[in-house]
Amino acid sequence: MIGIGIIGYGYWGPNLARCATEAGGCRVVSIADQSPAARARASVRYGSVDVVEDWKTLVADPRVDAVIIATPTRIHFDLALAALKAGKHVLVEKPMAATSREASILIEEAEKRGLILMVDHTFVYTGAVQKIKELVVAGVIGDCYYYDSTRINLGLFQRDVNVIWDLAVHDLAILDFALGISPIAVSATGAGHIKGSPENMAHITFYLDGGATAHLNVNWLAPVKIRRTLIGGSRRMIVYDDVEPSEKVKVYDRGVDHDGDVENSEQREDVYRMLLNYRMGDVWTPQLPVKEALLSEIEHFVECIGQRMSPLTSGASGLRVVTMLEAASQSLRQRGHPVELTGMRQAS
Ligand SMILES: NC(=O)c1ccc[n+]([C@@H]2O[C@H](COP(=O)([O-])OP(=O)(O)OC[C@H]3O[C@@H](n4cnc5c(N)ncnc54)[C@H](O)[C@@H]3O)[C@@H](O)[C@H]2O)c1
Numbered sequence: 001m002i003g004i005g006i007i008g009y010g011y012w013g014p015n016l017a018r019c020a021t022e023a024g025g026c027r028v029v030s031i032a033d034q035s036p037a038a039r040a041r042a043s044v045r046y047g048s049v050d051v052v053e054d055w056k057t058l059v060a061d062p063r064v065d066a067v068i069i070a071t072p073t074r075i076h077f078d079l080a081l082a083a084l085k086a087g088k089h090v091l092v093e094k095p096m097a098a099t100s101r102e103a104s105i106l107i108e109e110a111e112k113r114g115l116i117l118m119v120d121h122t123f124v125y126t127g128a129v130q131k132i133k134e135l136v137v138a139g140v141i142g143d144c145y146y147y148d149s150t151r152i153n154l155g156l157f158q159r160d161v162n163v164i165w166d167l168a169v170h171d172l173a174i175l176d177f178a179l180g181i182s183p184i185a186v187s188a189t190g191a192g193h194i195k196g197s198p199e200n201m202a203h204i205t206f207y208l209d210g211g212a213t214a215h216l217n218v219n220w221l222a223p224v225k226i227r228r229t230l231i232g233g234s235r236r237m238i239v240y241d242d243v244e245p246s247e248k249v250k251v252y253d254r255g256v257d258h259d260g261d262v263e264n265s266e267q268r269e270d271v272y273r274m275l276l277n278y279r280m281g282d283v284w285t286p287q288l289p290v291k292e293a294l295l296s297e298i299e300h301f302v303e304c305i306g307q308r309m310s311p312l313t314s315g316a317s318g319l320r321v322v323t324m325l326e327a328a329s330q331s332l333r334q335r336g337h338p339v340e341l342t343g344m345r346q347a348s
Contacts (some may be wrong), residue, residue: 002026002302005058005088007079008070009033009042011156012093016068016120017046019295025302026066032058055079059086066116066305069093074160077102080117084109089116091301095161095169095325096318103322107315116304118311119318121173125297127288128240128248132231133178135251135286141233144179147171147214149229152201155220162198164188164328167218171229172321177312179231181208183324183341188332193221204328207338248288253281 004020006013009031020028031042032055042051052058059067059082066089069079077097080090084106096119097103110117123129135141151167158166175181183206190202201219208214227242237252257277297313304311327339 002089002305003029003061003063003065004068005030005032005061005064005066006068006070007032007055007058008072008093009038010035010070013038013070014041014045015294016070016298017042019292019298020068021046022295023298023302025306026298029063030058030061056082059083059088064088066091066301070120072158072160073165074098077106080106081109084113084115084117087113087115089118089301089305091118091120091298092318093120094122094173094318095119095165095322096315097322098161100319100323100326103315103319107319110315114308116301116308116311117315117318118301118304119313119315119321120294120297121170121177121313121317121321122293122297123170123174124177124313125293125300126242127290127293128242129174129178131249131286131288132174132238132240135236135238136178136180136231140236140251141231141238142235143210143233144181144208144212145232145234146212147175147179147229147231149215150217150226152217152219152222153225154222155200157194157197157200157220159197162192162202162329162332163190163200163218163220164202164204164332165325166220168202168204168216168328169321169325171214171216171218172324173313173317174229175206175214176317176320179208179212181210181212183208183214183327185338185340185342186324186327186331187336187338188328189336190332199332202328202332204331206324206328206341246288247285250283250285252283253279254283255279 004026030050032052039051067083069092076092080092083090149171185207188204190199192199200221204216206214229240231238239250259275327341331339
């Protein structure tokens with residue numbers, strides 16, 4: 001039975017605590033939070049669990065085999081490094097760390113000690129994203145032309161990270177896992193509208209190897225909640241709407257094929273049009289598993305510890321995502337000037 005300690009019992013920590021309680025093969029033995037209100041909530045909910053103020057007490061607890069970190073991003077690195085140095089396995093919230101250098105140090109430390117280091121890229125464990133990957137790998141969409149995501153709502157304004165690090169991180173984790181395509185450059189623009197807060201909206205374009213592009217529209221200052229992604233392929237197209245209660249993924253047999261040499265600029269307009277075939281085929285809705293993603297994820301963490309397996313969302317994937325976030329933020333500061341990312345997947 002793996003003993004779990006959870007640091008941070010704010011908004012997301014309670015979800016992790018609940019799933020770690022439900023998952024087999026582990027039990028929550030300690031929760032740490034510096035806020036008295038958070039500790040009071042944890043104590044009421046988990047009477048038999050030690051609830052402590054100082055995370056160092058939790059990390060030093062010999063009953064804790066693995067630490068889950070759900071604090072603000074700026075301290076992920078310090079806490080994760082201390083936990084690894086104390087010989088604990090670590091599941092750290094997204095984004096893994098505040099810089100790619102910090103993420104690399106965590107990976108090295110975990111490898112040196114033979115410990116599991118996993119990042120909570122929750123969407124990777126959803127039935128929808130698992131299905132999308134399955135469709136991509138099976139060649140159902142063909143060559144990927146684009147990934148186009150809108151992730152906007154009237155969101156919680158974060159103080160330590162901008163909207164890219166808070167929301168675009170989900171798309172980058174999905175891209176990394178489901179499409180497995182490396183970005184070669186990024187251009188990002190954005191703006192902050194609330195005094196004292198970082199950028200609350202951004203438009204980001206990643207240029208991917210193989211010629212595809214990924215466009216992400218993220219915004220904390222939108223009147224409606226939209227979580228919709230289009231994936232355009234040469235054979236089929238996918239619409240993934242995470243706000244839909246069911247039928248989140250729809251596969252469209254639609255597109256445009258061309259016969260003959262449409263590159264030929266001498267061709268007459270009418271001949272050119274005749275060479276384009278519009279495909280208006282069926283739409284189907286794959287069946288998705290209904291299990292909660294976070295529960296699957298915690299069970300995967302426990303299994304990886306038991307089997308010494310590399311997690312689906314390992315430190316390496318966390319590093320790739322942080323590297324993309326850093327580059328996007330750099331481009332944003334330069335008003336969209338492209339930042340190169342070549343060789344990222346090979347490097348991690
Ligand atoms: N995977 C997801 O879908 C998802 C969703 C929401 C948040 N998150 C991530 O979870 C993390 C936490 O986000 P949140 O929204 O819960 O933040 P939050 O501010 O609501 O909660 C953070 C908690 O950490 C505590 N804390 C801060 N410093 C501490 C310290 N030194 N020692 C002990 N406790 C400390 C705070 O008191 C607070 O209770 C972030 O990294 C965020 O990106 C992930």
